[in-house]
Amino acid sequence: MDVMNFYTDPAVIRSSVEKVKNAARDFRNQHQRVPVIMEVCGSHTMAFARSGIKTALKDDVNLIAGPGCPVCVTDQKAIDAMIGLAGKQDTILCTFGDMMRVPGSRRSLVDARTEGKDVRVVYSPVDSVTIAERNPEKEVVFLGIGFETTIPLLAMAVRKAERLNLKNYSVWMTTKLVEPVLRTLLDSGEAEVDGFLLPGHVSVVSGEKSYRFLTAEYGLPGVITGFEPVQLLSGTYKLVRMLREGKHAVVNDYRSVVGQSGNQIAQSLMTTYFTFSDEEWRGMGAIPASGLVLKEAYAAFDAKRRFNVTVPPQRKTACRCGEIIKGRIAPEDCALFGKGCTPVNPVGPCMVSTEGTCAAHYQYMREE
Ligand code: SF4
Numbered sequence: 099m100d101v102m103n104f105y106t107d108p109a110v111i112r113s114s115v116e117k118v119k120n121a122a123r124d125f126r127n128q129h130q131r132v133p134v135i136m137e138v139c140g141s142h143t144m145a146f147a148r149s150g151i152k153t154a155l156k157d158d159v160n161l162i163a164g165p166g167c168p169v170c171v172t173d174q175k176a177i178d179a180m181i182g183l184a185g186k187q188d189t190i191l192c193t194f195g196d197m198m199r200v201p202g203s204r205r206s207l208v209d210a211r212t213e214g215k216d217v218r219v220v221y222s223p224v225d226s227v228t229i230a231e232r233n234p235e236k237e238v239v240f241l242g243i244g245f246e247t248t249i250p251l252l253a254m255a256v257r258k259a260e261r262l263n264l265k266n267y268s269v270w271m272t273t274k275l276v277e278p279v280l281r282t283l284l285d286s287g288e289a290e291v292d293g294f295l296l297p298g299h300v301s302v303v304s305g306e307k308s309y310r311f312l313t314a315e316y317g318l319p320g321v322i323t324g325f326e327p328v329q330l331l332s333g334t335y336k337l338v339r340m341l342r343e344g345k346h347a348v349v350n351d352y353r354s355v356v357g358q359s360g361n362q363i364a365q366s367l368m369t370t371y372f373t374f375s376d377e378e379w380r381g382m383g384a385i386p387a388s389g390l391v392l393k394e395a396y397a398a399f400d401a402k403r404r405f406n407v408t409v410p411p412q413r414k415t416a417c418r419c420g421e422i423i424k425g426r427i428a429p430e431d432c433a434l435f436g437k438g439c440t441p442v443n444p445v446g447p448c449m450v451s452t453e454g455t456c457a458a459h460y461q462y463m464r465e466e
C-alpha cells in the first residue's frame with residue numbers, strides 16, 4: 099500500500115478510531131469526563147468534520163475549534179478598512195478569495211466589487227506585485243492576512259516590489275501569530291482544554307520548539323499533526339494517551355515536514371521585513387505583539403502609513419464567531435446557525451471561510 103492510500107485507508111481509519119475511543123474511555127474512567135482537545139488550525143477543523151472523524155468521536159473526545167483560521171480571526175474593522183481603501187480612486191485592492199465574502203460592518207469586498215470598485219482575487223501575494231508592475235498609474239494594495247504560514251510570502255512580495263523599485267505597491271498588514279493567541283486564551287482561563295492539536299503548516303515555519311511554552315509554562319501537552327484522516331487520528335491518539343498517562347510533552351507527529359527549529363529561510367524573511375505589533379483579533383480585542391508590521395525601513399510598502407482610511411463605527415450583529423474561535427461555543431449554539439446564516443448568506447467569517455468552524459459544521463455535521 100502506498101503512503102497516501104495508507105493515510106486514507108478505511109480499515110486503518112476504523113481501527114485508529116477504535117484506538118482513540120479506547121484511550122479516551124480510559125481517560126473518562128480516570129477523570130469522569132471526556133478529554134477536551136483544541137484543534138488550533140482551521141484546516142484541521144475542516145478535515146476532522148469532512149472525514150467524519152469528529153462525528154465518530156463525538157461521545158468520547160470533545161474536539162473544539164481554536165483561533166487558527168486566518169479569515170475567522172480577522173477583525174471586522176480590518177474588512178471595513180479594506181472596503182474603504184477599495185473605494186479610493188485609482189486603487190486596485192488584492193486579496194485571497196476567502197476574504198471576498200466576509201461581511202464587514204455593512205458590506206463585503208464582493209459588494210464593493212459589485213459597486214464597481216477594483217477588487218481582485220490573487221492566489222499569492224507575489225501576484226499582486228505583478229499587478230502593480232503592470233498598472234503603474236494605479237495604487238495596488240494587498241490585504242495581508244494569515245499566520246506564520248503566509249507571512250513569509252508577504253515578505254517575498256515586499257522584497258519583489260523593492261527589487262522592482264515599485265512606488266505604487268503596499269501591503270495592509272493584519273497578520274496573526276499563534277503563540278500570543280494561545281497564551282492569551284490560556285491566561286484568560288476561557289479555554290478549558292486538556293491539550294492541543296497543533297497546526298501542521300504553521301509548524302513547518304515555526305518549528306517544534308516554538309510550542310515548548312505550552313508544557314514549560316502551562317503544563318499542557320500538544321501534538322503537531324498532519325491533515326489526512328490517519329494523521330489526524332494518530333495525533334489525537336497520542337494526545338489522549340499522554341492525557342491518560344498524565345504526561346505533558348509536545349510531540350511532533352508530522353516529522354516528514356516539521357523540523358525542530360522550523361524553516362530558517364522563512365523565519366529570516368520575517369525578521370528582515372517585519373516587527374511585532376499589537377493586533378486586533380475578532381471577538382478578542384487587541385493582543386500585544388500578536389501580529390507583525392513592516393519595519394521602518396520598509397514604511398514605503400506599508401499601506402497603513404500611506405493611506406488615511408476612516409473606519410465607520412462597527413455594527414453589532416448576533417454573530418458569535420468571537421466565542422467560536424475561543425472554543426467557548428459550538429456553531430449550533432449560535433441562534434443564526436443554518437437559519438439566518440448559511441454558506442450562501444454568511445453573517446460571519448466562520449461560515450465564509452474554507453477553514454471556518456461554522457462552515458465545517460454546516461457542510462458535514464448538520465443534523466437535518
Ligand atoms: S494556514 Fe495552514 S496551519 Fe494555518 S490555519 Fe490554515 S491550514 Fe492551519
Ligand code: SF4
Binds near residue numbers: 419
Ligand atoms: S453561524 Fe454564522 S452568525 Fe453564527 S457564529 Fe457562525 S458565522 Fe457567526
